[in-house]
Amino acid sequence: MGAAYFYHLTHQPLETALPQLVARARGAGWRVAVRVGEADRLEALDKALWSGPAEEFPAHGIADGAHDADQPVLLTTAMDTPNGAACLMTVSGAEVTPEDCAAMERVCVIFDGTDGAALDxxxxxxxALTAAEIEAQYWSQESGRWERKR
Incomplete structure (x- = not known):
């Protein structure tokens, strides 16, 4: 059973932080599914992943393509992960369940600290996850870099 890591964005927008977090997960050897809560955000996140430095570029695709199963990083609004992801990242209010955590090495819940609804x-x-006895960690950018809070 994997752990849930909560990433509280305060110093960077999602479009900047997501490529960095995806690179860390890929560095661990994991395929990644990025579950997006709002379909209209898919294109912006796709663009953010394309526009990073060439040496950090994560090969990726948007779900419902012919090669979803082959994508090391797949952007999706669906609950399933056809690319065999070991790491699920949820953004823009996407749902996450204890079953997701049980199926993954890691689940990352990434949320905007300037948005009251996202915080709630x-x-x-x-x-919900801790009540289901999922190990959870909280990470903040309060100091300008990621730090685990206890």
Whole structure:
């Protein structure tokens, strides 16, 4: 059973932080599914992953393509992960369940610290996952870099 890591964005927008977090997960050897809560965000996140430095470029695709199973990083709004991901990243209010955590090495819940609704939803998700006895960690950019808070 994997752990849930909550990433509280305060110093970077999602479009900047996501490529960095995806690179870390890929560095661990994991395929990644990025579950997006709002379909209209797919294109912006796709563009953000394409526009990073060439040496950090994560090969990826948007779900419902012919090669979803082959994608090392797949952007999706669906609950399934056809690319065999070991790491699930949820953004823009996407749902995450204890079953997701049981199926993955890691689940990352990434939320905007300047958005009150996003903060509230992350709190609800934290409570639901920890109540299901999922190991959870909280990471913040409060100091300008990622730090685990206890």
């Amino acid at each position: 939803q992350a709190r609800v998700q934290w409570k």
